[in-house]
Amino acid sequence: MRVAIRGIYTTALTRLFSEAGHEVVQATAPIEERFEREFSDGPADLACETSRDRQGVSLSGVPEAVEEAKRLLAVGRDAFIWEDPTPLGAVFEGRVEGTRGGGAVVSLPEGRGYLPFDDAEGYVEAGDELRVQVTELAAPWDEDDPRLTTTIRARTPGGLAALEKGQSGIDAPDAETAGLVDLLSVEIPEEWGVSLGRRARGASLDDLNEALSRVTTLAEEYGDGGANPYASAWCWFGRESRFSLDGVRREITATMAGHHRIKAGSNRASDAVDFAEALCEPTAFPFDAVASQFGPRAGDELAIEHGKPGGRVITLGRGEVIEYDPEGSITLRREMTPGGSYDALGTSRESGDVAITTLKEGRWWYPTVYRDDDGESKGTYVNVCTPVELFPTSARYVDLHVDVIKHPDGRVERVDDDELAEAVGAGLVGEELAEKARGVAAAIERALD
Template sequence: MARVRIRGIYATALTKMLMDKGHSIVQPSEKIASRFNIGIDNSPSDVTVKDKDDGDGVVVIGFPSEAREIYNDIVSAIPYTFRSISQVELHSVYLARVEKNTENTCIVDTGDFKTELTPCREKPGDKVIVGVAKTALYPWEKISVTRSFRLLGKLVALIHGMQKVTFSEHIRDQGLKARLTALAVSRLMGSNLGVHFRSSARFAEPSEILGEIEFLLNEYKRVVSKASEADAPLKLYRGELVGVIGFTSLSKNILDDIRGTVTPTIRGHHSLRSMGLGDMVEAMEHCIVNGCSGDSVSRCIWEYVLARLAEGGVIHIRHVKPTGEALDLTPGRIHRIERSVERVRVIIKRVISGSGLYDGIGVEKKPGDLDYMVVEPGKPYIVHNYYRDTTWLGSYINVNTPPELSVNIVKYHDLLVDVAVAPGREPIVLDKDELEKTFSAGLIDPRLYEYALKTLEEIARDPTRYLYNP
């Protein structure tokens, strides 16, 4: 079992799920400690789980075996995710062999991967120690290495090639920084090594820090000695495993349910918080704590979102791909909102400004064309209906997770397959091979893959019933 530090908007749900798996929660926030009635354990973590920069999922980072266990536990318990895990550990250290040198840039072979090293004056066949400064999470990303490398401990990292003291962003107290610096200098003076104090160092005793520095110094000597004697390529020291898990609207619904077993939680809690409405969510859940009906409060928030959308401001559209990219499409404005007992349809009017061809429709784009984009909350598609004046050019049915709506944004996770419908032509299924390839690469949860295929099958039966005529 691993010791896990969890931060961010998914902390309550993930704490519940990981505690049920038997893991220990360390360095909990006061709110988490109170909710779960656990003591404050400030021992170093093996793994950190924190929000992605866009708030749309989490990053799992830590010592390889423990981080992989936590990553696997999350993706097995929370289905319908986009996910990726590094095949090469961040900050791992390799003895690489130079394959080619061109104008101060070498191609080096580490045994696990090949990449560029700059600057480089070594000749082909020479060996060089490199550290992984940036790992790759997606097929289109490159691994970056440098001559500077670090050996990671739980409290500190020793750094070859940088003779200075640095601190985690979580260590802010100037007095503590001064004391930690004095400790490092007392042991590393003359070693030509730098040191980085990790966030857990702020809770550690001086003797613990000095003990880890001593251990890492011995590891450094071992690594350098081994590199001088061994043949390249060879991995010299482990780094940290990095995993990214993207939570779709379907995943967030499950996280809402898990959180709801711990504390009052409105429907859409994690979706709304991921889109910047955390204060409003907190206020509404405070109402539930004080006796209001959870269903009533959830309906109230939904009505508020629709009312704000109906005001007609600019609506931003975020299209999230399983390859890690997030595209901001040309924004639009609300054309109309249609409501019935069975459904809600939000129609967004977008003015086309680009050029090229409408994919699968075969018609040239012209500035001033209109896209009537139909968004149905809870439905696994978005429909783009293209018009030039009053002439219908064709429609494009995008298969995706049910869209998430806030007061000025529509966000959805693209499932890659689409159906194109054009006048006088049979409907065309597009990019099914992209879905297959992405699933084979492990970037899409198996349940989400099946969900995409089922949705595509349903749409393909009669695509015309999804179209919109303004």
């Protein structure tokens, strides 16, 4: 297959796909320089793009290509992959639920999407039934909805060429590239305009001919009521997976320890990595240097972003960093709101209670001690999870269900093994990862008993 790759994981993924016998296309100049060869600008079967928050990648393309990519991207025990029920480019019959901000919330066969009024043809109100197309995906760990439009476009993965319904003429990077369309053997269907991406400037006539042939066939399918021949999926990389990708990238170019982990933190951190690697190659993950520049540090506010194996992320709350260890750990203090009880512990949650959480970069668990306003312990909850990552504004991981608790009377209890077993049975957690979680839980149980 042919794959177009964009984002902070590009070098490592170019290596992975190439080693597996696949062709990387539409590569940027830095990638061509790094791999010391030229890449084709032809149409892709698959587009692989880094998510907006840099935590993983989206996959969109022909179903066979998406399946192969899912296999290749399982680079670590803490890599999670989820199907997207609203693939990029998919066309649905939707119903407007209501409005939000500058657009409409549209109910789809599976889930919902967001239609900006600027992307809608005509006036839109609740109860309208519309034919819409997905133009922008939303990661399962993100709170956003996929973005929709009522203008139907047929496009190749990677954006080399597209046809837009209701338009005419040719939209191209320059007049010379636009003139090439007249030399091709493809017959553009009526009432569809041609749009060529900037990569079309360097594409061969054969590549352009193939790309326009593909989108012409797709346009005909849309016209006949077809939904979409493409599939989409998401891959979330955990800390262990990011370090695995570091190793792949290191085979091609100088790569500091924690390259992808740091780049995933922020755009500023990403730029700093590029600068550091241009000067030297640190051999160990420089947590203190990274946190000193970008956070978290003592006094900062940090959110605990609790990922679930099904793809959702729940923010457990935000607290103040009250202790910072340059070796890679922080202590977080959160003031608790009264009402109800603490999960599994059963002790009541009262006014004046605080939660003291210690999070260590790379560790497969973290403890939270709940205390009342007199400082007395109301129990300890140890969460077992994929390796913790301490980003500038949040701690991130994926919960592995099984946990260990210590009651105020000293009794130690292991909980939620059944939920982990269910997640394994549902295909959400791999058996190797589950065994790691059980082993971690057993070790914690012994240490606390």
